Amino acid sequence: MDVAEIRITAEPIDNARCKFLVSLPVHSGGVRRFSSSEAAQGSPLAEALFAIPGAEVTEVIVSGNLVTVVKRSAAPWQAIGKSVGAAIRSVLASGHAAVAPKPAAAAAPSGVDDDALYDRVAELFDAQVNPMVARHGGRVELIDVQDAVVMLRMAGGCQGCGMADVTLRQGIEAMLQEAVPEVKGIVDITDHTAGTNPYFAAAKK
Amino acid sequence: MPCPPKPRLLLLLPTATYRATAFVEAARRLDVELTVASELPSTFEQAQPDRLLTLDFSDPERAAQQAYQFARTHPIAGVTGVDDTAAVVAAAIAERLGLKGNSVSAALAARDKHIQRSELARRGVPVPRFERHGLDEDVPELAARTRYPCVLKPLRLSASRGVIRADDPPGFVAAFARLQQILEQPEVAACGAWTRYVLVEDFVPGPEVALEGLVIEGRIHVLGLFDKPDPLDGPFFEETIYLTPSRFSEPARQDIVGCGQAAVAALGLWEGPIHAELRYNATGPWLIELAARPIGGRCSAVLRFTAGEGGRGNALASLEELIIRHALGMPLPALEREERAAGVMMIPVPGAGVLRDVRGIAEARAVPLVEDVVITAHLGQALVPWPEGSRYPGFIFARGETPEAVEAALRAAHRRLAFVIG
Numbered sequence: 001m002d003v004a005e006i007r008i009t010a011e012p013i014d015n016a017r018c019k020f021l022v023s024l025p026v027h028s029g030g031v032r033r034f035s036s037s038e039a040a041q042g043s044p045l046a047e048a049l050f051a052i053p054g055a056e057v058t059e060v061i062v063s064g065n066l067v068t069v070v071k072r073s074a075a076p077w078q079a080i081g082k083s084v085g086a087a088i089r090s091v092l093a094s095g096h097a098a099v100a101p102k103p104a105a106a107a108a109p110s111g112v113d114d115d116a117l118y119d120r121v122a123e124l125f126d127a128q129v130n131p132m133v134a135r136h137g138g139r140v141e142l143i144d145v146q147d148a149v150v151m152l153r154m155a156g157g158c159q160g161c162g163m164a165d166v167t168l169r170q171g172i173e174a175m176l177q178e179a180v181p182e183v184k185g186i187v188d189i190t191d192h193t194a195g196t197n198p199y200f201a202a203a204k205k
Numbered sequence: 206m207p208c209p210p211k212p213r214l215l216l217l218l219p220t221a222t223y224r225a226t227a228f229v230e231a232a233r234r235l236d237v238e239l240t241v242a243s244e245l246p247s248t249f250e251q252a253q254p255d256r257l258l259t260l261d262f263s264d265p266e267r268a269a270q271q272a273y274q275f276a277r278t279h280p281i282a283g284v285t286g287v288d289d290t291a292a293v294v295a296a297a298i299a300e301r302l303g304l305k306g307n308s309v310s311a312a313l314a315a316r317d318k319h320i321q322r323s324e325l326a327r328r329g330v331p332v333p334r335f336e337r338h339g340l341d342e343d344v345p346e347l348a349a350r351t352r353y354p355c356v357l358k359p360l361r362l363s364a365s366r367g368v369i370r371a372d373d374p375p376g377f378v379a380a381f382a383r384l385q386q387i388l389e390q391p392e393v394a395a396c397g398a399w400t401r402y403v404l405v406e407d408f409v410p411g412p413e414v415a416l417e418g419l420v421i422e423g424r425i426h427v428l429g430l431f432d433k434p435d436p437l438d439g440p441f442f443e444e445t446i447y448l449t450p451s452r453f454s455e456p457a458r459q460d461i462v463g464c465g466q467a468a469v470a471a472l473g474l475w476e477g478p479i480h481a482e483l484r485y486n487a488t489g490p491w492l493i494e495l496a497a498r499p500i501g502g503r504c505s506a507v508l509r510f511t512a513g514e515g516g517r518g519n520a521l522a523s524l525e526e527l528i529i530r531h532a533l534g535m536p537l538p539a540l541e542r543e544e545r546a547a548g549v550m551m552i553p554v555p556g557a558g559v560l561r562d563v564r565g566i567a568e569a570r571a572v573p574l575v576e577d578v579v580i581t582a583h584l585g586q587a588l589v590p591w592p593e594g595s596r597y598p599g600f601i602f603a604r605g606e607t608p609e610a611v612e613a614a615l616r617a618a619h620r621r622l623a624f625v626i627g
Binding site: 200 | 229230247521523583
């Protein structure tokens with residue numbers, strides 16, 4: 001594969017987190033989340049991202065065409081992003097799987113059962129979260145739970161909505177904290193730039 | 206020993222803001238309790254009544270009473286508003302709850318261009334000569350006695366929406382009619398009696414700058430002074446590039462900051478963020494606008510501050526973090542912008558129509574010094590050019606060693622973008 005054919009767009013969330021949207025599928029087997037370089041062993045892309053000098057990568061999440069990287073260093077994404085792009089291109093060009101399949105029934109380091117958490121979070125989403133966001137034409141998909149971290153994707157009126165982060169942090173995350181306190185965090189893997197019908201569109205200063 | 210409760214910030218976020226993520230994430234980083242108040246209800250408000258609130262932004266006193274009721278069960282330690290309307294509501298709440306903030310009269314003066322001009326002129330701050338006229342006045346007669354070139358403005362719309370330059374009487378009549386059409390749009394006309402008036406002022410020649418500051422006990426602490434390298438000579442005033450540090454001489458910069466400080470004092474602004482726009486020519490600085498809010502759009506991302514004492518180690522603090530810290534009385538970092546030059550381009554509206562595609566984003570991001578290209582318009586969105594419009598399709602950010610290099614990078618990135626409009 002010619003690496004020049006691989007298009008990657010970076011979408012920084014803040015100075016710590018950035019989503020990289022890749023023109024080709026990176027991992028088609030659901031979501032994989034890596035919270036340490038040790039956990040990344042056996043997954044070439046994750047290994048490469050954790051090894052980027054000066055980035056101090058703390059977390060990598062791979063799902064479909066999306067790679068989310070979390071770093072600790074203050075270095076701007078301008079510099080780190082180019083290394084991330086190079087790593088993605090290199091791994092995809094190699095023809096090998098970018099990340100290993102999720103281990104079956106892997107127990108989280110915390111001892112929390114992710115499968116059990118998934119079921120409880122899914123029930124909360126079905127019974128409460130989605131009926132609420134549906135009032136604004138939105139939808140929230142539970143993608144996975146890994147190491148007690150919930151990965152979700154927003155769609156419909158939530159995708160690209162100017163208030164999506166308010167919905168995520170003040171609504172969904174707060175409900176999760178109350179109903180499923182074992183959940184350690186929540187990661188939005190939505191490509192908000194692709195939203196075509198956001199409920200609230202930014203329009204003013 | 207139980208932990209002391211975290212301070213609660215009441216963040217006033219209009220639903221049409223660009224600023225939600227920047228403020229919400231800043232509050233998370235600072236680990237403060239956050240209640241987000243908007244003018245329309247969140248679908249989660251009933252489920253999370255301590256985190257989400259609906260306030261009547263159109264009636265600041267009523268909003269203050271609503272916030273007072275809320276605070277009886279959820280004590281509020283600070284309040285901040287992110288746009289012009291929310292800044293007035295924040296002032297009313299701060300007065301009602303005894304929190305740090307501006308007086309309502311000062312916030313209103315910053316909100317309304319006619320009140321602002323009147324107060325600034327009365328206190329000797331250099332502002333363009335101005336007159337307020339009703340939409341029902343004899344426009345040809347007004348045009349005949351107006352001094353040219355002039356600028357027609359609505360009293361309160363933001364982002365230079367409806368601002369039009371006229372160079373002669375026929376141009377004045379045409380500009381007046383165009384602005385009247387904007388003001389008579391139902392969603393605008395419903396905003397209040399101010400929509401029945403137009404401000405007519407002298408056009409002030411010269412380059413424009415933007416002054417970003419944090420006012421503490423009436424004194425401006427400069428957070429950034431931006432040059433606007435593209436001439437803003439009209440007929441419309443869509444902004445494009447902001448660059449900092451300013452390339453003006455040190456004495457000129459001092460004059461500009463001094464003018465901003467005089468305007469802050471004249472309006473009685475006492476606490477919180479300000480964003481001022483000034484022109485500078487042979488006679489010195491002219492105050493064009495002073496808003497009691499931070500810089501708009503996504504532009505705040507261009508500002509980063511050395512954390513220093515009270516900050517988080519060697520990390521950089523965002524503008525939103527400074528504003529939240531200030532509102533809550535938390536220790537502030539040094540308020541010194543990082544040393545590198547930085548800039549943002551508010552991407553000009555490429556034309557009227559429905560946005561079908563944006564090409565070249567990856568190529569634009571690949572331009573050296575460019576940090577990011579953010580397209581905020583969604584596919585299918587109607588793009589409306591100025592003066593009727595006020596929404597940029599996106600923003601380009603760059604950082605480098607000099608303002609010249611940053612400006613060149615922004616322009617190069619913009620050239621690589623192609624908007625497909627149907």
